[in-house]
Amino acid sequence: MEKLKSLFKKIKWKYAVNYVAIGAIALVLTALTMSGGIKQSDLFLLEKITMNIILAVSLSLVVGFLGELSLGHAGFMCVGAYFGGITSMLLESSGIMAGDGVLSFVISMVVGAAVAGVCGFIIGLPALRLRGDYLAIVTLAFGEIVKTIFQNVTFEIGGKTVGGPIGIRTPRFDKQYFFIIGFVLVLIAIAVIQNLIRSKHGRAITAIRDNEIAAKATGINVTKYKLCGFIVSAVFAGIAGVMYSFANSNVTASVFDYNKSIEILVMVVLGGMGNISGAIISATFITFLDVRLQSVLTGDLAVLNDMIYALVLILVVIYNNAPALRPFREKYNARKLLSRFFGFFRNKHGYADDEGKWDRVPTKIDMDELLSVDVIVNESVQKPDKEEKK
Amino acid sequence: MSEYVLETKNLGISFGGIKAAQDVNLKIKKNEIYGLIGPNGAGKTTVFNMLTGVYKPTTGSFYLNGEELKGLSQEKINGKGIARTFQNIRLFNNMTVIRNVMVGLHNLPEFKCGIIPTIFRFPRQFRTERQMVARAEELLKIFGLYEYKNQLACNLPYGKQRKLEIARALATNPKLLLLDEPAAGMNPQETAELMDTIRFVRDNFDMTILLIEHDMNLVTGICDRVTVLNFGTALTEGKTAEALSDPEVIRAYLGDDN
Amino acid sequence: MDFLITLVNGLSLGGIYAMIALGYTMVYGIAKMLNFAHGDIIMVGGYAILVFLSVNPILAIVFSVLFCIGLGIAVEKAAYKPLRGASPLAVLITAIGVSYFLQSLAQIIFGASPKYVIIADLGSLVIGEVSISYGTIITLACSIVIMIALTLFVKLTKTGRAMIAVSEDKDAARLMGVNIDHIIMITFAIGSALASLAGLFSLLRVPTIMPTYGALPGIKAFTAAVIGGIGSIPGAMLGGILLGVVECVCNSIPTVAPYTMAIEFAILIVILLVKPTGILGKKRREKV
Numbered sequence: 001m002e003k004l005k006s007l008f009k010k011i012k013w014k015y016a017v018n019y020v021a022i023g024a025i026a027l028v029l030t031a032l033t034m035s036g037g038i039k040q041s042d043l044f045l046l047e048k049i050t051m052n053i054i055l056a057v058s059l060s061l062v063v064g065f066l067g068e069l070s071l072g073h074a075g076f077m078c079v080g081a082y083f084g085g086i087t088s089m090l091l092e093s094s095g096i097m098a099g100d101g102v103l104s105f106v107i108s109m110v111v112g113a114a115v116a117g118v119c120g121f122i123i124g125l126p127a128l129r130l131r132g133d134y135l136a137i138v139t140l141a142f143g144e145i146v147k148t149i150f151q152n153v154t155f156e157i158g159g160k161t162v163g164g165p166i167g168i169r170t171p172r173f174d175k176q177y178f179f180i181i182g183f184v185l186v187l188i189a190i191a192v193i194q195n196l197i198r199s200k201h202g203r204a205i206t207a208i209r210d211n212e213i214a215a216k217a218t219g220i221n222v223t224k225y226k227l228c229g230f231i232v233s234a235v236f237a238g239i240a241g242v243m244y245s246f247a248n249s250n251v252t253a254s255v256f257d258y259n260k261s262i263e264i265l266v267m268v269v270l271g272g273m274g275n276i277s278g279a280i281i282s283a284t285f286i287t288f289l290d291v292r293l294q295s296v297l298t299g300d301l302a303v304l305n306d307m308i309y310a311l312v313l314i315l316v317v318i319y320n321n322a323p324a325l326r327p328f329r330e331k332y333n334a335r336k337l338l339s340r341f342f343g344f345f346r347n348k349h350g351y352a353d354d355e356g357k358w359d360r361v362p363t364k365i366d367m368d369e370l371l372s373v374d375v376i377v378n379e380s381v382q383k384p385d386k387e388e389k390k
Numbered sequence: 391m392s393e394y395v396l397e398t399k400n401l402g403i404s405f406g407g408i409k410a411a412q413d414v415n416l417k418i419k420k421n422e423i424y425g426l427i428g429p430n431g432a433g434k435t436t437v438f439n440m441l442t443g444v445y446k447p448t449t450g451s452f453y454l455n456g457e458e459l460k461g462l463s464q465e466k467i468n469g470k471g472i473a474r475t476f477q478n479i480r481l482f483n484n485m486t487v488i489r490n491v492m493v494g495l496h497n498l499p500e501f502k503c504g505i506i507p508t509i510f511r512f513p514r515q516f517r518t519e520r521q522m523v524a525r526a527e528e529l530l531k532i533f534g535l536y537e538y539k540n541q542l543a544c545n546l547p548y549g550k551q552r553k554l555e556i557a558r559a560l561a562t563n564p565k566l567l568l569l570d571e572p573a574a575g576m577n578p579q580e581t582a583e584l585m586d587t588i589r590f591v592r593d594n595f596d597m598t599i600l601l602i603e604h605d606m607n608l609v610t611g612i613c614d615r616v617t618v619l620n621f622g623t624a625l626t627e628g629k630t631a632e633a634l635s636d637p638e639v640i641r642a643y644l645g646d647d648n
Numbered sequence: 649m650d651f652l653i654t655l656v657n658g659l660s661l662g663g664i665y666a667m668i669a670l671g672y673t674m675v676y677g678i679a680k681m682l683n684f685a686h687g688d689i690i691m692v693g694g695y696a697i698l699v700f701l702s703v704n705p706i707l708a709i710v711f712s713v714l715f716c717i718g719l720g721i722a723v724e725k726a727a728y729k730p731l732r733g734a735s736p737l738a739v740l741i742t743a744i745g746v747s748y749f750l751q752s753l754a755q756i757i758f759g760a761s762p763k764y765v766i767i768a769d770l771g772s773l774v775i776g777e778v779s780i781s782y783g784t785i786i787t788l789a790c791s792i793v794i795m796i797a798l799t800l801f802v803k804l805t806k807t808g809r810a811m812i813a814v815s816e817d818k819d820a821a822r823l824m825g826v827n828i829d830h831i832i833m834i835t836f837a838i839g840s841a842l843a844s845l846a847g848l849f850s851l852l853r854v855p856t857i858m859p860t861y862g863a864l865p866g867i868k869a870f871t872a873a874v875i876g877g878i879g880s881i882p883g884a885m886l887g888g889i890l891l892g893v894v895e896c897v898c899n900s901i902p903t904v905a906p907y908t909m910a911i912e913f914a915i916l917i918v919i920l921l922v923k924p925t926g927i928l929g930k931k932r933r934e935k936v
Contacts, residue, residue: 069737069740126917126920126921129921129924130920130921130924133676133682133874133878134874134878134920134924134925134926136682137870137871137874137916137920138916138917138920140867141871141913141914141916141917142913142917144867144909144910144913145909145910145913145914148906148907148909148910148913149907149910151906152906152907192509195508195509195510195511196505196508196509199503199508199509199515199519200492200496200501200503200508200518200519200522201505201508203485203489203492203493203496204493204496206482206484206485206489207482207485207493209484210481210482210483210484210485211480211481211482211483213444213476213480214476214480214481214482215482215493216463216464216465216468217442217464217468217473217474217476217480218468218473218493218494218496218558218559218562219465219468219469219473219494219496219497219562220465220493220496220497221465222465228505258867262744265741266741266744269737269738269741273737303752303755303756303760304752304756306748306751306752306755307748307749307752307753307756309748310745310746310747310748310749310752311745311749313741313742313744313745313748314727314742314745314746314749317731317738317741317742317745318727318730318731318742320738321731321734321735321738322730322731322734323731323732323733323734324730325730
């Protein structure tokens with residue numbers, strides 16, 4: 001008993017809160033579904049929420065912790081959705097198993113995640129050479145290339161031609177409990193990414209974010225950790241894509257355009273950079289609001305949804321970042337208010353942690369490129385000359 | 391095994407044909423505190439950048455305990471045993487003091503723990519983490535930073551930031567420590583404290599130290615030998631007092647006095 | 649001959665991209681931010697033309713340019729100015745918010761369905777068997793004139809030189825008596841004016857407009873600015889024209905046409921991998 005108590009004390013509740021909260025919510029919802037207390041439309045909302053949480057948490061690894069701006073997260077999702085969907089279709093048409101079962105989902109997920117991981121590796125390579133805005137546009141370009149290719153390529157599956165602009169028709173997983181699988185995957189995603197971050201490897205990743213030059217001089221293998229960050233992030237985006245293909249019977253590439261990437265980025269940023277719990281909360285909240293507003297505001301009013309969204313976004317960012325509002329912000333911030341009610345948000349040491357601080361987390365977007373009217377010809381000054389031949 | 395910890399042979403680099411450093415020959419013995427001095431723009435930091443792999447030398451090469459390190463990447467050179475600090479302090483500003491030091495411990499063989507064991511939280515992960523914290527705290531205590539261990543690095547006072555940078559460099563367990571202007575921006579009292587720290591590091595960590603410095607009190611106070619650079623070439627080298635009284639050196643610093 | 653027409657078309661489209669890319673580049677150079685809402689200024693410009701088109705086309709164009717300049721300045725003052733000195737990512741997200749806002753506002757006012765904006769029936773220049781529309785030729789000519797004028801403005805006028813100074817070193821420029829806020833405002837005004845003209849010329853090519861009208865040209869022009877080297881004025885022109893020509897050439901080959909976008913972005917990635925700061929971009933190493 002004593003031992004149990006000490007074990008209980010040892011758990012860092014600040015980090016465990018994610019698992020406990022999500023596990024509890026999933027259990028309650030499962031119970032409700034069994035008793036028939038949840039409508040079909042709400043189940044759809046739940047599926048969407050779990051997907052978006054996985055996307056936001058995985059992007060948070062790259063943007064918040066690795067400090068690289070990525071605008072192509074939907075591209076990885078697209079790869080996952082297509083490869084996962086095609087795998088399940090192949091499984092069904094070849095008669096190995098039903099395409100909409102759990103086993104088929106698992107196999108498709110492995111395939112989708114693996115291919116997305118390979119794409120993450122490919123996108124990680126330019127990240128070694130490029131930084132900030134330049135990397136942002138390369139990731140954006142990657143997403144658009146993936147989308148364009150899938151929009152035009154057609155496949156032959158089971159004698160039928162699929163793909164192209166109309167997309168693919170995947171076997172929809174139309175059991176009620178798909179969202180439970182979603183919650184399990186959310187827990188796995190959070191566990192993997194949070195464990196990675198809270199380890200020596202996570203420390204190396206944040207060190208690269210804070211000061212790449214110093215990290216190199218301290219012996220951190222920047223290549224390895226940048227690639228690692230991109231691959232892990234892409235794998236989970238791929239998993240979210242596979243979930244998408246199983247939650248919807250139709251997958252079209254045009255869904256995964258850069259607006260989708262930006263939507264995910266907004267979730268990460270509003271949740272507080274480098275804050276996993278924040279990303280989860282904001283992904284849940286934004287998805288909920290989005291779906292609800294869509295059902296409330298119909299017809300001509302539908303566009304108000306976008307407008308409210310845009311206004312809230314602008315106001316929240318300005319409130320959180322404007323230098324002029326700093327004193328106000330320090331007085332009323334969510335962390336402080338929450339800590340008044342929940343002990344585990346309180347910081348025992350009284351020190352400022354690096355989580356959730358917008359202005360503390362630099363994305364390397366602020367390079368000192370200049371406005372120039374002259375063509376730069378001589379670049380050799382910045383680069384050491386080639387080694388002289390003996 | 392070479393008798394020198396660091397030996398450079400005709401080390402030189404040029405940018406677009408302009409020679410930033412040329413024929414630099416350093417021979418640093420074990421447990422020596424060696425000064426690299428010279429007027430601004432003499433190429434001192436460039437030499438450091440070559441020694442740590444930021445730049446690849448155009449000519450010549452350098453050896454650590456007889457092993458040629460030229461052409462290796464920065465992290466490999468660090469792994470071989472050269473650690474450095476920076477002229478303009480480069481800490482991991484958004485990380486706490488103790489985590490800064492723990493990043494330095496990252497590559498030590500005793501704290502080896504792959505990505506898979508950390509993700510699945512093998513017992514090894516907890517054990518290495520505990521050991522790393524203990525080692526980092528030890529280092530912080532030595533440098534008098536223990537009480538600040540949970541503060542963000544950017545919130546430390548300037549002198550403490552310099553110390554933290556040295557602590558982080560030492561955490562990588564180097565054989566040679568390069569200090570780039572460690573006393574820049576310090577008042578005389580802080581400088582005196584820094585001199586004690588540097589001597590302490592040499593004696594207790596069995597360290598060889600190469601430092602760049604403009605503060606002549608510090609140079610004459612702790613450096614055993616110095617090399618004076620001017621326009622990328624070595625003017626003179628030798629025992630600190632002798633080298634500094636060389637008329638060539640005085641001319642380089644104060645200009646021609648005709 | 650067909651190829652020549654494709655080339656002229658490409659140059660003209662490239663001129664439009666270059667005009668938008670110049671806005672991106674100048675704002676980036678001076679305010680150090682990616683103005684993601686820049687593409688939507690094109691859309692606003694197009695709708696502004698629509699409002700007064702029935703009265704007089706010239707009046708409509710003048711109104712459109714003035715309105716966009718006002719809008720650009722207003723957006724800068726309302727959304728970006730409070731964030732000066734904040735994390736660049738915050739400014740980027742705000743710009744995305746502004747972009748959504750402008751799109752939804754346009755949808756509320758004008759509806760989501762495409763509207764036809766036929767400014768003038770200019771006809772085509774016919775040489776032998778081939779014909780090139782006058783709209784294309786006017787676009788090409790105007791874009792060349794605008795680019796020369798802009799280069800001269802930045803190089804020769806006091807304001808232009810102040811812009812260079814601000815982009816090189818904001819603090820030093822301030823100490824030399826340059827009014828930073830004023831310069832940033834002028835930059836946004838010029839960028840928005842160019843965007844509204846780009847809107848006008850794109851309407852000469854394809855006379856339909858809808859709320860998401862600016863998004864794609866915006867992204868393409870951003871790509872063009874990066875290809876040329878963001879922050880570089882000649883780079884933006886070069887990148888824009890290159891992209892325009894590539895697009896028209898690809899679109900003229902039926903088997904390649906669906907993949908035009910992928911090809912354009914692939915060119916971007918290849919160029920950045922070979923030259924990480926774009927073709928004419930300045931490279932500054934971080935001092936170690």
